[in-house]
Amino acid sequence: MPERILIIGGGFGGLACAQELGGTDCSVTVIDRRNHNLFQPLLYQVATAALSPADIAEPIRKTLGRHRNINMIMAEVVGIDTDRQQVLLDGGERVDYDRLVIATGSEYNYFGKDGWRANAPGMKTIHEARQIRQRLLSSFEKAERAHDEQEKRNLLTYVVIGGGPTGVEIAGAISELGRFMINRDFRHIQPDQFKVILIEAGPRILAAFPEKLIDYARHYLEKIGVEVRTGERVLDVTSDGVTVGSEFIRTGCIVWGAGVKASPAHRWLGLDAVPGGRIPVDDQLRVVGHQNIFALGDTADFKGTDGKPLPGLAQVAKQQGIYLGRYLKGGDANPAGFAFRNRGNTAVIGRNAAIFDFGKWTLKGRTAWLLWAFVHVYLLINFEKRILVSIQWIWRYLTRQRSARLIEEGSIRETDVTASSIIYSVTGPGGDR
Template identity: 65%
Template sequence: MKPDPIAEPALSLRATVVIVGGGFGGLACARALGNSDADVILIDKRNHNLFQPLLYQVATAALSPADISEPIRRTLGRYPNIRVLLGEVTGVDADAGAVLLESGMRVSYDHLVIATGSEYNYFGNDDWRTWAPGLKTVHEARLIRQRLLLAYERAELSGNPVEKRALLTTVVIGGGPTGVEMAGAVHELGRYMIERDFRSLRAEDLRVLLIEAGPRILNGFPDHLADYAADYLRNIGVEIRLGDPVQKIASDHVVVGSERIETGCVIWGAGVKATPAARWLGVEPGPGGRIPVAPDLSLPGRPEIFVIGDCALAKDDAGEPLPGLAQVAKQQGRHLGRALRRKLEQGTALPPFRFHNRGNTAVVGRNAAVFDFGRWQMKGRLAWYLWAIVHVWLLVNFEKRILVSLQWIWRYVTRQRGARLIDESAPEVPATTARSETSNV
């Protein structure tokens, strides 16, 4: 029997399961352990869970942050055996069985679940993050929205045609699902605002560029779906640049290949890497910083430690790494939570995890999406309807599903976006005065 490090009034003979991370995997694992014979502690540096697949709609003023997020305490409050701690993990003392927090607190565990997800990879150019935020947090989505809307306001005020066109130019870096979704949504937002709400802007000055260093966009999808997405984006006016890596990002321009492109807003979606959990555990990470795990999702040599979600390098039956998708993290979390529950209550061994592919999807624009189910695929309006149904269903609770559904219906009918708010108190560097340069990739 060990003392509880977070100052509970009494000692406990129950096993303690500590979950680090309140994303898809962590929440699914915690819910599966709800009302079990274990004391569960979930630790996250943020007080809310976030439905990241719809974060791009916050960035493009289609939804508000509250529509796709919920306090973790509210999500897990129904389970009396689960405690939520707000804190940032800085390390793990595996020999002592304790998680270390930035505050100096040590949280002991019998079983540890690492579900910290991933972050954007700037490939050694972390200075780019200042001028090209990604889409992992509410703060980043609001920052992108702020810069997009401010660029249009500044363009309205400008009497210089060259500056006006530069401010109406948005560069999206990365041709994966996030980049494709952002490019389509930014173009739709810009065209609607120019045609309806601005008086000195012209639709022909709107420019959205999608930059991909590889030979095609949507590399994880079959060729014909990627070609459909590319054709759709080009037809609505998005420019796609393939095969040219980004060389430099500054406050008011990017350099792609040998071309300098003046821009009012830059958005990053070019790659991700795992959070530094491998360093906490003192293990050698695999590709992308992910931690190799055993079939039961445990850390080899440490059967009491488990890694799930984007930071885990788990493999399917064919030996191929599982993708960093929300459905993978959610299935792993639910599987591990149920398996741990059976182990603690019945003493059964943990079975291996097997992923059931529910399909990979990306929305391209209004009435256009692609769906890849492996053996068969969908594209166009039907895929767009299915994408909407799936994403609404995956939201955290019934209230969010109703709110988002009603807003989507209203937006579809009216084309209006109700979250076009500029926070006048938020710090913002004017694109015409500030500059930050970095070295070539």
């Protein structure tokens, strides 16, 4: 009987691990609550109408379909029975395993204020990105029809909470999108009525980057009209706006990017007290205390050479997935354990502006922006997506047009994503391609 390897999670790490195990004698099963793999670093471009969801997502079955030894189950995992070596699913089913890989990623941390999620969506799913796009574009249409000056300003005020790479990227993208649309496509709203506010509770935005790159990013954001406010904490979020200190800011759209935490997977193993929800692992990514269970990516508490947990980056998860796949099949994985090779930390600020931190040296400006674009195209799931995104980026650069500026009539439902292909159904015209 072939060894049964079960992988929970179809993100960067889980897919990389599964692909390494493709074509082996193992029986591999991937379980994910969604049927598609999503390139999360470009979700902000879906939210700001630069790309359509299908450009950065692909059905997991399509990705792994050529490997006859790999199966996929679309289901929600609710627990792990380590004694019986079974994973528990939301429908009551149990799936047996010989070795288990936990690659469930992370989710946004609302710091105990989970009620804010409905009014300030993050950037982890297609549903959230499309929800932000819906609110963003709708606010421009409402402002165009409004007769009161203050109402126009309220609708055209956008607040991004969190000054990390995600917050900086979407704040810059909203500013560039808004100013282009107002100048070209609208007749009854003016650029001076438009405002983007980036709020960071800490003393600096992009705290993981060197000071000179932070200064460059802040200066560029302010140059394109983003109001950067550091050292200020959000006290409340409502459907009408946010409270910062004693000030209430009315907004047309709020975006959350203030921090992430690991998925609840640690609770399935009875590890309720682990810092940040990350599961402790050894050098081979094996969960401490469990010989046949492994964890990787944002789920794993793996220490780098500096003694700190590795950051929640796509390159970390992908490298760990490749290593673990080779280790599980007895291939050419490093027997001494996983070693992370840092390819650099990056953030895009806007058109022709990005930053790269490679540790010993840094890069900024147009050159960094071109490198950022090349890296993100390369990391897309397949050749088709790389070509589609590249063509759209070139066209957008030349024309400044954004092809996905569509407002849907009716509600947005994540369950509209089907198993065979990504189809977006709406109650009226104007859906994504």
